[in-house]
Amino acid sequence: MKTIKKKVFLSLSLVFIFLFLILFTAIHYEITRSLLPVNSQMTQQTVDNKAREINAWFSERISEVATLADYSSRHHLSKDELFQETKALENRQSGIYESIRLVSEDGTSYSWITPSFLITDRPYFQKIKNTSLEYTISNALHSKEAKQDIIIILYRLPHVTSDNIAYIAAAVNVNKMQEMAEEIEIYDGTGTLVNQHDERAQSTNQLLSFKSSLPLLPEWQLVYQTTQKNLLRTGIHVQKIMIWLFLILAGTIFIFFLFQLDAFIKPIEALNKTMKRVGKGDQNIRSTITRNDEIGELSDEFNQMLQELYRFEEESIARNVRLLQEQVKPHFLYNTLNAVQWLAQTGELEKMEEMIEALSTYFRVGLNNGDTWSTFFNETEHLKSYLTIQNIRYEKNIELIVDYQDELNDLKLPNFILQPLVENAIYHGIRPLSTDKQRISLIAFDESDTTIIQIRNTGIMPSEEKILEISQFLEKDDSQKDLVGFGLYGVYTQLMYAFSNQINMRFFVENEECVVQIILPKGEFQNESTHY
Template identity: 30%
Template sequence: MMEKTSKYGGNYMTSFLSRSPIRIKLLIYFVPILVSSVVLTGLFSYLSAVKQLEKNAYYLLNDTVEQTGTFLEDKFLTIFEQLVLIENNNSFRNILGNTSQAVDQQRYDDIINLQKQFEESYQNHFQMIDSIFVTFNNGRSFNLQKDFVPRHVGINLKEWIAYYARSGNTTGYYWLNQHVDHVFETVETRRVVSLFKIIGNPQSEVNGVALINMRESYILNILRNVKVSPNGVLALISPDGVMYSKPLAGEYAISDSIIHNIQQSAEAQGSLQEYSTDNKPMMIRYTTLSLNQWKLAAIVPESDILSNASQIKSITFSIVLLILVVFSVVATLFASSLTNPIRFLSKQVKSVIQGNLNVSFRLKEQNEIGVLANGLESLVDSVQQLLQKVKDEQEHKRQIELLALQSQIQPHFLYNTMGSIKHLIDLGEKEKASTMVSALTHFFRIGISKGREVISIQEELEHVRNYLLIQNIRYSKDFEFEIEVEESILHLPIMKLTLQPIVENAIYHGIKNKAGRGIIRITGARQGDVALLQVFDDGAGMDGERLQQITDSIQSPTVKGVPVTFGLRNVHLRLALQFGCSYGLELESQEGEYTIVKVSIPYTSRGTHDHV
């Protein structure tokens, strides 16, 4: 039974290979060997690179923590030295011991000298120092602050000395991590890092406190300028709190017990492998600042340390894939010479299906494939001839519709203009009527334009300028007009009598329905591949329903009853017929405020006659 299965299986494989293209055979023979070789090589390369990457990351993390710790300790030492200078100042000692304070001159000199010491320390290190405060049990206190006006300055000296005396600190120097400043109370809460010296003890006859506040922002900037990893942070850990360079993301937050263990560690340097509150593996590297025994710790998710491993994996995978692709291409080249003619015909047929008839099916083949190619070539030629005939008929129809639409606009305009001139004559305004007739002459000279139906924007603007001059004479108290069009579009072609119907609507339906004097502004500019002309009026405007009604009437391909706005609809249809349906008119309006009619035409660097 096993022998039959093997026999039939072998026959099936042989039959399959005999029917398969050479390209498939090459892949079946060589791809498994290639894949196994490349995958094994890539796997060993990846594992080796990840191991070295992890080693380098730990080394860099340790180096970063050590260097940052050294830098921070240098800054803390600078502040410590300033506190020692104040403490050892003779005037400080005189005031503390009440020595020679009965003499006014000596007392004043001590105050001035102490303030000079404050000023010198602040000026030399103003970026770090926030404020300085000194107080004695003889009731005298001194302070310096530059950036704020405190509401209250001072401490309860007895409570301070009693509280910190219990800490067992024999040096008398104390460091406080970031905290709200209660020595200098201000309207806005301020956070500082403090160093102070307690002089004496609760039983001493003479005691006091000397304090320097450091700017929290200065220390934070040092920590933030060190980039340990995308999600990692630096933490400055002290017995009284922790200062993070930035908040740890929720999934990488660590518990207070881990922070406590780091702070309590007797080792000056060390590393910890811990887990976040969301059970994410974390790498912690810390060092100790010898000056105040604070710990500086870098807390980094292990996923950040090994983040580049995914890039190595991607690169390795890409190389493997590239080799496979190259090999596949080489293997398929042997079969391509046989399949190229059929693939070529298939490609050209797909182009025809997608609507591209400018393709060729010519082949050098003289066999059956050549006959098929010649037949397809003849078929496409016949289709192209038929489509060209339909296109010519449509173009002829478009020209007839264009002429019909223009013949509808000109009588409409002439009727309104002659009515205006008659009205002026009836009023006895002969000089204005003469000026209007002159403007009308220029208007019709451009309007006739030697029979051309497409003129330049410059000519169209001159045309509408004469129209506005005529109307402005008649309605001189009703409106003003401005024309501002970029020179770069003046050469562009536009349908004659495009702007005049729009301006007419602006006057009769906008300005005349508004109380007071109005303005009509014509502007034009290039916007990419489109030239945009805009006719603005600050007349009555229209509500949203009316605006939508007019827009629908303008853009409707057929007239249903009487159009809402005959002139604008004709202008829009003429532009669409001449330049295409993506061009024409667009309206924008706000009731009681304004109306804008936008005219869009294609931008071209060629002249007007290209579109006539």
């Protein structure tokens, strides 16, 4: 049987290497195929939101100048009085306006501190002069006085003043908008405000560019640049974790297999010797293996098989054909030997059987025939098998209470969505405790036009600071995402994507229980074409 040991060892080595390569390739492919488009979409949405923020900020500047123009006309202000109002606005918005000047009908630009000059050759003045527009906006200009880039808002007064002042020219500091562009903090990239024709707006082999236009500044756009590696950073981290887990599992199985191989092989050797003697015609020989496990069952079944064989051997040739069919029982032998293989990994037989059964259910329900959508009933079965395995592994006595309406059995959920929340409850709330008796509750019910699912657990309660951090994240505060665990982040992101952003989640403590609450909409909100 030494040859069998070598063959099994070599076969397992090749299988694990093959599985490792498949796992690595599959994870890398799925990360590139699925995560990159999702993160690119999220990044573009962030850039679009920041562009809208900058556009709204610039709109406020236009409104301020418009208010000043309207106030001047309603109160018939002179040039000096209007200068007093412009100075007040500059003081209120210090750092936003480089200067606010007054422009006459003939294009002379006046300031209360610098000399006047003509702007008749400026495109923005020619445009407002030749049209009935209320205001025009210049391209980027460089202020020699302030040594910085500015954009001019040239606003038409409703009525020309007695001093022949027809326009207000407000020079807005571009650096302020540039600072807002640089506030984008996602995937270690760089946000900047550039001219449409600036080469920095183009993507390169090293950098990906996400662009968003500014309606009030058509010659400008917000550009955010980062690398593909940064976009895939989260996925690569998950890939490394999964690979390390696989290597640890493979190493553990190998080590355990080496210790258990003899206990597995010796009864097989004895059974092999018995079968050889039977093959030589010794009809009195029987297997003497007496074990209360699958190998013992195999020995008993072998002896019964021999009895049946010898009994039917005396019958007619026609019955011998049927005898051969009964003798082989391929499915029975396959299933039995498969269970024997699991025996090589544990010596506690009752727990082994319970754990194998739970593990079988865990993978059967978890794999879900390759479907990305499951049902609430399947998810509860998955949790039961998972908790059975955890109770055995950590010698805990965690009670799972499941309370929901039967009508929710067929509720569609993304596959494998509840288990990470239960895992968090065990690792953060229950496992650190020395007491065994703890409780995890899965509660679901309909309320108005929503379905509410709660995962509740006893044990160690989170701090108020942690509750606040997670609650802020669940209220769509992306600045808190690095402070929540990957499991909760993954569940939240997957649900948001699966239900088209129509879900809500809450995290709180109630009646000495930590509660994660999922609020799902009723109706056809599921994005069932999504593959995670």
